[in-house]
Amino acid sequence: MISELDLLVQAQKLEPRALAEIYDLYSPRLYRYAVRLLGDACAAEDCVAETFSRFLQAVRGGRGPRDYLQAYLFRTAHNFVVDHYRHQKPEGILNDDTPDCENTEENASLNIRQQRVRFALAELTSEQQQVIALKFLEGWENDEIARVLNKPVGAVKSLQHRGLAHLQKILLDEEA
Amino acid sequence: MNQDDKIDPRLAALLDELKPASVRDPKAAARARSRFLTQAVSASEEQRHSIWTIFQQKEKFAMNIIMSSLVVLGLLFGGSATVSAAQDDLPTQPLYQIKLVSEDAKVWFESDPTLKIEMLMEQAQTRTEEMAALTLAGVTPPADLAIRAQDRIQQALQLTATLDDATMLATLERIRTHLQTQDQLMLQLQDGTCTECEPILQRTRDMLHTQLGQVEDSLANPNQFRNQNQNQVRTTQTPLATGSAVTPQTSCTPALDGTGQQNGNGNPSAGTPMPQDNGNNQNNNDNGSGNGNMNENNNDSGGGDGNGNGAGDGSASDPGGQGGKP
Numbered sequence: 001m002i003s004e005l006d007l008l009v010q011a012q013k014l015e016p017r018a019l020a021e022i023y024d025l026y027s028p029r030l031y032r033y034a035v036r037l038l039g040d041a042c043a044a045e046d047c048v049a050e051t052f053s054r055f056l057q058a059v060r061g062g063r064g065p066r067d068y069l070q071a072y073l074f075r076t077a078h079n080f081v082v083d084h085y086r087h088q089k090p091e092g093i094l095n096d097d098t099p100d101c102e103n104t105e106e107n108a109s110l111n112i113r114q115q116r117v118r119f120a121l122a123e124l125t126s127e128q129q130q131v132i133a134l135k136f137l138e139g140w141e142n143d144e145i146a147r148v149l150n151k152p153v154g155a156v157k158s159l160q161h162r163g164l165a166h167l168q169k170i171l172l173d174e175e176a
Numbered sequence: 177m178n179q180d181d182k183i184d185p186r187l188a189a190l191l192d193e194l195k196p197a198s199v200r201d202p203k204a205a206a207r208a209r210s211r212f213l214t215q216a217v218s219a220s221e222e223q224r225h226s227i228w229t230i231f232q233q234k235e236k237f238a239m240n241i242i243m244s245s246l247v248v249l250g251l252l253f254g255g256s257a258t259v260s261a262a263q264d265d266l267p268t269q270p271l272y273q274i275k276l277v278s279e280d281a282k283v284w285f286e287s288d289p290t291l292k293i294e295m296l297m298e299q300a301q302t303r304t305e306e307m308a309a310l311t312l313a314g315v316t317p318p319a320d321l322a323i324r325a326q327d328r329i330q331q332a333l334q335l336t337a338t339l340d341d342a343t344m345l346a347t348l349e350r351i352r353t354h355l356q357t358q359d360q361l362m363l364q365l366q367d368g369t370c371t372e373c374e375p376i377l378q379r380t381r382d383m384l385h386t387q388l389g390q391v392e393d394s395l396a397n398p399n400q401f402r403n404q405n406q407n408q409v410r411t412t413q414t415p416l417a418t419g420s421a422v423t424p425q426t427s428c429t430p431a432l433d434g435t436g437q438q439n440g441n442g443n444p445s446a447g448t449p450m451p452q453d454n455g456n457n458q459n460n461n462d463n464g465s466g467n468g469n470m471n472e473n474n475n476d477s478g479g480g481d482g483n484g485n486g487a488g489d490g491s492a493s494d495p496g497g498q499g500g501k502p
């Protein structure tokens with residue numbers, strides 16, 4: 001199996017096969033990440049398309065990632081997510097991506113809870129959002145997240161601590 | 177997770193509710209992949225062209241000839257800017273003919289066989305990219321795009337047989353990669369985006385598979401490949417077809433038969449040529465000499481219909497800035 005670094009080297013030469021392999025490897029994960037944070041299948045598809053488009057543009061311009069491809073792609077995808085929330089008012093973002101389910105009432109309730117968490121996440125700083133999302137939704141380790149943020153692991157822990165505290169304040173104290 | 181990752185269970189439960197992401201629509205995913213691949217292949221093509229341009233600068237003599245001919249062509253067709261502007265045109269667009277003529281001219285004046293082969297394969301790939309762009313725009317690609325692609329591949333293979341052993345094998349490998357890339361692109365397009373396009377896409381894939389099979393055989397048995405092709409070159413004395421201005425060749429094989437199979441390498445069985453959209457393109461003589469070469473002495477097509485020009489959605493913005501708070 002070809003390593004991420006080898007793929008990246010070939011991608012920098014704009015080898016179509018390497019680019020296709022990168023797409024196949026990361027596109028499902030980026031989609032899952034985006035749809036969790038955006039709650040909208042169309043927006044998530046846009047996010048994936050935009051991420052890879054930016055990646056291709058960067059590689060063409062010699063500005064692509066030199067290492068840690070995964071970190072680069074998730075960072076780019078997260079920028080899209082942040083921009084998405086920045087340009088849309090919360091009431092404008094309604095989840096119409098309701099999964100098929102017999103119990104629509106329960107489904108709607110889940111939908112509302114999910115949106116509440118998404119809006120709460122959107123209240124955090126971009127870096128806090130990334131740490132919380134990558135850690136608790138995607139299950140990444142601190143060192144992997146540190147590469148995305150270009151920060152030391154200690155800073156990641158600190159961001160996580162502050163992010164969780166803020167999230168707790170929004171979601172749990174609100175309930176209380 | 178370690179001690180640092182301790183989280184209030186209620187908060188954890190809320191976050192967990194985001195985890196079951198909905199299943200991705202396979203059609204949307206395939207379309208997105210297809211668009212990206214088209215962008216990627218285009219980017220790759222552009223880069224290769226620029227590499228070739230650098231080489232031109234080194235080969236001053238060849239460059240002078242090429243540039244002179246392009247200037248003449250440019251003047252003929254209304255200025256060099258026109259030639260340049262034509263390079264991104266699709267078969268449905270007015271400058272497409274100029275693009276084809278300039279491609280022919282490039283091949284005609286290239287003296288290095290290795291570069292000529294690379295150029296031919298790039299042009300074959302350009303044809304499949306054009307098919308992709310039209311398909312994505314919902315326009316059925318004209319059949320002669322596939323025929324042109326096949327013609328270029330066959331010319332490349334014939335030239336490859338004239339190279340020394342090591343170069344021949346390396347070139348065959350590159351041709352195989354080209355063909356696989358094109359096949360992959362065609363496969364991605366068969367995702368139901370354009371149902372009317374399916375037959376031509378499938379026939380193109382069949383053609384690519386036939387050529388791939390030929391390349392695989394050649395890699396397994398290089399001597400046989402060399403002998404077959406050199407015999408063909410001797411018997412046909414084939415100048416490289418330049419589309420608009422070549423003498424008719426004495427031997428050719430239909431592009432594709434109804435099942436997408438090619439009559440190559442001594443199989444004189446007749447096949448039905450791929451349907452033409454304008455019918456003025458080919459002097460394909462199905463004469464049964466079976467050299468596996470589709471000679472296209474055409475007047476160029478300009479066929480096609482509609483106004484399709486979709487070539488993916490590649491937005492070109494730089495990575496967005498790190499967003500602050502929404």
